[in-house]
Each structure stands twice: as C-alpha cells, then as structure tokens.
Amino acid sequence: MSLAEPLAPARLGALRARAATPAWLALPLIAFLGVFYLAPVAMMLARAAGEGDWAPLFAAIENQVAQRVFLGTLEIAFVCTLATLVIGYPLALFAALAPPWLARLAIAAVLAPFWSSILIRSYAWMVLLGREGLVNGALGGLGLIEAPIRMLNTTFAVYVGMIHIMLPFMILPIYAALKGIDGRLVQAAENLGASTASVLRHVILPLSLPGVAAGALVVFVLSIGFYVTPALLGGPRDMMVSMLIAQEVDLYNWDLASAYAGGLLVLTLLIVAVASRFVDLGKAMGGRK
C-alpha cells in the first residue's frame, strides 16, 4: 500500500495531522441521534420520574412480578451466554485450525443465519418444535418417544431459539482471537513435549480469552433485551423484561412501562460500562449485525 519511501515517524506524524478530515463531520450524526434517539429516551426516562417523586419507579421496584421477570431475564441471558460459549467454541476452534477452504465453509455456516431475520428464525423454530413438527416427527420415527413431546411454548424452546440466534455473536469474536494467535507458540509448546490437551489448556485457551470476553458481553447484553423470540416460542411463564414492558403498554400503563424500560436501560448500560473496561465493544460488534 505504501507508495513512497518509508518516512521517519516524526515527519509521518506531521503529515497525518495536516491530512486530517475535519472532526465536525461527526456533528450531523451526533445531532441526528441527539434529536431522534437520545431525546426520545430522555422523554421515556422523564416519564418514569413521574411528577418528580419517582412514583412510577418505586411502583416498578416494589412490583413482585417485575422482580421475578428481571431475575428470570438475567437467568436466561446467563444460560444463553454459557451455552453459546460451550457450543460455539469447538466450531470456532475447528475453523481456526482448518485449511482455508474448510474454514470458509464453517464461517459461511455461522454467517448463514444472518440471511434471515430474528422473526423468521423464530418462526422456523415454531415449525420445528411444534406438536406435529419435525423434531417430534423424527423422535417418533426413531421410536424414541411414543407421543409427541410438548416443546413449543416452553422455556426449552426459548433457549433453543435464543441460543441459535446468539451463537454467531459468540463464535465470530472467538474465531478472530484464535486466528490472531501466533502458531509458533503452539509449536514451541509441542516441541517441549506438551500434550494436545495441555496446549489447549495452557496456550490456546488463555490466548483466546479476549474473544471469549467480547462474545460473552455481546451475547449477554443482547439477550437481556430479547422480545420476539420468547414471545413466539415461550409460554406465559417465560416472560422477559421487554415482554413485560410491552404488556404494560398494551394496558396503557405508560408510566409503569417507562419505569421498567428505565430499569432495563440502566441494567444494560451498567453491564456495558463494567465490561467495556475489559472489552473493546466496537471491535466485539465486528461490523456485523
């Protein structure tokens, strides 16, 4: 890429400074998001404050159903994070070790779900997990079950759907971290007599931890905001915070809905703020949705 002879660092720095595109180019987007995104969210938070007495917020905090739903949501997000890590890591490792053509195929499989929306993927699981669905049909055909098992509208279905949707967000950063490992480190460990298991444990796993951390953060944060998947696949007991908020909106309890939404926002930002000390969020998102 370099067209000229390498420049001395000092001189290069001077050129960079002069070549800079002006910072004000960021202003239109800042203003746009300020008006159509930040101001609306601020209005929602003001609604949660009530008439200055924070009555909706206190009502929300004291509501026992809401307490259960918030805790349940955290539990679902935690299980999804753990499950995507355990399920996703082997595929990421396989792709990182495989020859290029095979790695491309594996990554294509990871990216394939992005070709369809969360709505369509949830619909696919409705079809697969239903009473007359493919999974029941296959299990019955193999003689493993006598009568169809109820899977749709259960917590199990919510987990299957959410894990399916969140897996790529876990796999891609782990894959990127694994690809960044210098193979000579593995070679050195092997030359010194380390077994495959101890190379994995003492070299590859520790060096891939930044990818694991990035993936875990993204999966956890996105999971606590889920709405469509639990609404379509879960039963009445699998309510997540977003569904609770939508339910209050349906009852025109805008103040209470705003208070719950404020709680969800604070929770999200808190997790991101704590985690961003360890993880580069922009990198974790990797330019993909």
Add this chain to the structure above:
Amino acid sequence: MSARALRLSAGLPARVALGAVALLVALFLVFPVVIVIPLSFSGSEFLSFPPESWSLRWYADFFTTARWLESAWLSIWIAVVAAILATVLGTAAALGLARAKFPGRAVVTAFLLSPLVVPAIIVSIGVYFFYAPLGLVGSPIGIAIAHATLASPFVLVNVTAALAGFDPRLEQAAKNLGASGWSTFRLVTFPIIKPGVMAGAVFAFIASFDEMIVALFITSPGNVTLPIRMWESMRNEISPAIAAVSTLVILLSVSLFFVAARIQARAVARSGGDR
C-alpha cells in the same frame, strides 16, 4: 513472514471428535434457515415435512394479496430511506472521528454505537412519546427516521474499518497537488472506502427491513410494514404462507449480501490483495 498459522498436531481421534462437534453445530445453525424454503412450496394448508404435495399457491397468494404487497413495498421504501440517511450521516461521522483527535472522543463514539446494544423496546417507547405531539406516529417517514438511528452504527463500524487500512498520505498527496477538500474526498478517499460504505449501506438496509419492534409502536393500521404483518399472522396460525414470505425475504437478503461481497472482493482484487 514471522507469525505462523495456528496448527495443532493432535491425534486422529481428537481431530475427528472436533470435526464432528463442529459439523453438528454448523447444521444446527444452518438447518432452521434452510428448512423454511421447502416448506414454502407445500401444497397443503398445514405444515408437514416433507410436504405431502408441492405447489406455488403460497407465492401466488403473496403476489395477489394487496395487503402483503403493500406491506412489502412500504418496508422496501422505508429501508431505502433509512439506509440513505444512515449511510450519509454514518460515513461523514466515520470520517470525522477517524482522523480527528478531540477530548471526549471515546464518549462520543460510545454514544454513536449505543443503538447496537440498547434494547429496541426502550427506543420504541421513547420514540412514541417523541413522535406523538409531532404527528409522526403512523407516518412512514417517521419509521424511516427511527430506523436510520438504529442502523447508523452499522455504517459507522464498516466505514471506520475501511478507513483503518487507508494511507492518509494519499489524501495529503492530492491536497498538495491542489485538489480541494471535496475533490480529494470524491477522487481519492471515497473510491478507497467505497466497499466499506456499500457494506454499511447493505447492513443498514437489512437492519431496517427486518426491524419490527420500533415500527410496531409507531405504526398505524394503514401503514403496516412486512415484519409486523408477518408477526401478526404468526401469532394467529402457523401456515405455510409465512414460509413463502420468509423465503422471499431471505432471497432478498442473500442477494444483497452477495452484491456487498462482490464489491468488497473487487476492491480487494484491485488493491492487489492488500487488506
């Protein structure tokens, strides 16, 4: 070349085991997306797999039902407007943030990326409060604006990535040769970051086209987007009609991804494989 690709001299059983697990996970990822396609060609009212008979009736149904078509066109229109807004604003912001250093830059960047992580339901309620007094509830342009706010981070991330592999001396050379700021951008900067801009635009289009939650809050009975129409019919019944609509939506997304991938591949080829 100093670094070496990751390689592991594991025994055959370990390799086979890893490969088998990876294959299972890959099937788990791909299968639910693929299964929708054969189901859409079912000839019966009910979903069964494999379908008992084959037909195109659900596609015929889609293309002859006014409310499906109206929703599809509305979603495309909204996604185009949202993608244009997000791409113009996002590209400018990426240029401004990539080259400049100013206090609070990290905070500004975090704010601009935050729509990626803030749950849609939170934005939905806020946007409803904000739009109601302005009369924007129920208007397509209102939905497009809201979608542009949610889609702009995809452009920002993609263009920032494209700028990272960009030698600023090229811009300097253009300026030294007398090009104005705008000519420098048009003739030097933009052609190089174009793949990132196009990828960002495609992601922004798809983000808007698939978005349902915010649209649900600010829609009106006369302006129902395609995902909302699908959501409503999914909650009532599981018929193959949704499979047909889903297949068409997947087809649209796949073609857009291929267009973006082609543009990126061409750009890589032009720059001599340098990335």
